[in-house]
Amino acid sequence: MPHDQHPAQAEAVEAPALPAPEPDGTPTGVWSTGTGRGDDGALRVAGLDVRDLAREHGTPAYVVDEADLRTRARAYATAFAEAFAPEAGLAGADVYYAGKAFLSVAVARWVHEEGLRVDTATGGELAVALRAGVPGEAIGLHGNNKSDAELTTALEHGVGRVVVDSLPEIERVAAVAERLGVVAPVMVRVTTGVHAGGHQFIATAHEDQKFGLSLTSGAARKAVDEILARPGLDLIGLHSHIGSQILDLAGFEVAARAVLGLRAEVAAQTGHLMPEVDLGGGYGIAYTGHEGPAPTPAQIATTLADVVRRTCAELGTPVPRISVEPGRSIVGPSTLTLYTVGTVKDVALDDGGRRTYVSVDGGMSDNIRPALYEAEYTAALASRASDAEPVRARVVGKHCESGDIVVHGVALPGDVHDGDLLAVPATGAYGRSMASNYNLVPRPPVLAVRDGAARVLVRRETIEDLLALDEG
Numbered sequence: 341m342p343h344d345q346h347p348a349q350a351e352a353v354e355a356p357a358l359p360a361p362e363p364d365g366t367p368t369g370v371w372s373t374g375t376g377r378g379d380d381g382a383l384r385v386a387g388l389d390v391r392d393l394a395r396e397h398g399t400p401a402y403v404v405d406e407a408d409l410r411t412r413a414r415a416y417a418t419a420f421a422e423a424f425a426p427e428a429g430l431a432g433a434d435v436y437y438a439g440k441a442f443l444s445v446a447v448a449r450w451v452h453e454e455g456l457r458v459d460t461a462t463g464g465e466l467a468v469a470l471r472a473g474v475p476g477e478a479i480g481l482h483g484n485n486k487s488d489a490e491l492t493t494a495l496e497h498g499v500g501r502v503v504v505d506s507l508p509e510i511e512r513v514a515a516v517a518e519r520l521g522v523v524a525p526v527m528v529r530v531t532t533g534v535h536a537g538g539h540q541f542i543a544t545a546h547e548d549q550k551f552g553l554s555l556t557s558g559a560a561r562k563a564v565d566e567i568l569a570r571p572g573l574d575l576i577g578l579h580s581h582i583g584s585q586i587l588d589l590a591g592f593e594v595a596a597r598a599v600l601g602l603r604a605e606v607a608a609q610t611g612h613l614m615p616e617v618d619l620g621g622g623y624g625i626a627y628t629g630h631e632g633p634a635p636t637p638a639q640i641a642t643t644l645a646d647v648v649r650r651t652c653a654e655l656g657t658p659v660p661r662i663s664v665e666p667g668r669s670i671v672g673p674s675t676l677t678l679y680t681v682g683t684v685k686d687v688a689l690d691d692g693g694r695r696t697y698v699s700v701d702g703g704m705s706d707n708i709r710p711a712l713y714e715a716e717y718t719a720a721l722a723s724r725a726s727d728a729e730p731v732r733a734r735v736v737g738k739h740c741e742s743g744d745i746v747v748h749g750v751a752l753p754g755d756v757h758d759g760d761l762l763a764v765p766a767t768g769a770y771g772r773s774m775a776s777n778y779n780l781v782p783r784p785p786v787l788a789v790r791d792g793a794a795r796v797l798v799r800r801e802t803i804e805d806l807l808a809l810d811e812g
């Protein structure tokens with residue numbers, strides 16, 4: 341959707357009230373559940389005043405509410421365990437946290453402690469999950485172009501699954517498995533043709549893109565047959581991931597039916613009944629409060645359980661063990677980015693109105709999503725309360741690009757000035773993980789806050805770090 345049709349763009353709207361509402365006990369709001377305002381009006385996260393955080397750690401900074409993140413992870417584990425229980429006529433489920441959304445050693449440990457496994461997409465993510473002590477069998481490896489080194493590390497550590505993404509990869513995984521003398525558990529990533537997601541760059545199951553093996557062209561079936569012919573590979577299941585930031589669960593149902601259909605066809609024709617099916621991640625979250633309700637883990641689990649039960653009954657096949665891979669919906673709302681306001685500029689608009697450009701000390705290097713996907717965010721004055729008349733504001737970064745926008749349209753108090761702290765909520769997913777050093781800006785730290793205390797999960801980069809990479 342073009343920006344100018346979005347309410348947050350056309351009309352500057354106020355950030356949703358604090359703290360986030362929790363309709364059914366599951367946090368679903370824009371702000372983490374531990375975020376609120378103190379008596380003097382300054383924002384607090386998990387009992388800590390953001391002014392203290394800024395004083396001690398500087399800005400910009402990503403601030404993770406640990407309890408919120410853990411609650412979301414636990415909510416997935418519980419919801420899927422309940423919905424897919426044998427008593428419900430199903431064969432159990434595993435939830436893999438998609439580390440691409442944001443991974444650090446502490447976060448990998450937290451989600452594992454809360455009952456999740458970890459989905460990795462590169463050797464870097466794999467290394468962090470292993471460093472966190474996540475056992476190999478609780479780790480999955482994705483990627484459309486895995487290197488031999490990545491495959492070797494994965495199989496040496498006994499990962500639970502390698503998700504095969506192309507026909508040539510089958511040979512490569514088999515060769516590494518043979519060299520190591522192991523049998524590799526593999527899944528086939530199937531492109532189901534379901535087009536879903538918030539932006540074309542984050543939809544992943546339509547035909548004309550790089551991921552997976554097409555169901556309709558027969559490539560997925562070919563991959564299945566090639567894997568079955570290799571004793572060094574154990575075909576444990578099929579995988580489908582249809583996109584990201586999806587708020588409507590209908591696409592998942594269509595995709596689930598498609599992969600369950602292929603599983604049944606393979607079982608009927610080859611006698612190999614794959615024990616597992618992975619239905620991917622992609623569940624959307626609230627960024628501005630205007631995008632419609634985000635599905636809760638319980639809604640997702642019961643919807644998927646229902647479609648798996650019904651489809652397998654129709655197909656006459658036993659139900660598989662199910663897995664899912666949420667990333668954004670676990671880490672996204674747990675985190676806000678804290679910025680300091682620098683310059684404030686009032687600009688006359690063609691429509692006769694005015695817009696206040698509020699520049700902060702970060703921007704597209706710590707959050708590329710508005711520039712890359714036209715993603716919408718909101719913001720709130722964090723260091724104080726103000727009852728000044730709101731102005732139509734745009735929060736922008738400090739980079740040399742006019743598209744360096746953090747929040748397209750938000751109502752901020754008209755007395756916003758330099759030195760104020762601004763908080764942008766729901767930046768935990770694909771913020772730090774997609775951060776860059778554009779304009780040689782060092783990347784911000786990730787701070788975890790819990791019970792009134794903060795600790796650094798990932799330290800701030802320094803100019804010295806950047807100079808150290810430069811061989812001169």
Ligand SMILES: Cc1ncc(COP(=O)(O)O)c(C=O)c1O
Pocket residue numbers: 438440441459482544581583584585620621622623665666667668669769
């Ligand atoms: C294969 C796969 N699994 C899981 C995810 C996680 O998606 P999300 O963070 O939207 O839940 C992605 C990213 O879209 C993905 O590509």
Ligand SMILES: N[C@@H](CCCC[NH3+])C(=O)O
Pocket residue numbers: 440542544584585709713769770
């Ligand atoms: N990076 C994307 C999501 C893609 C996830 C990986 N398939 C985003 O910020 O929305």
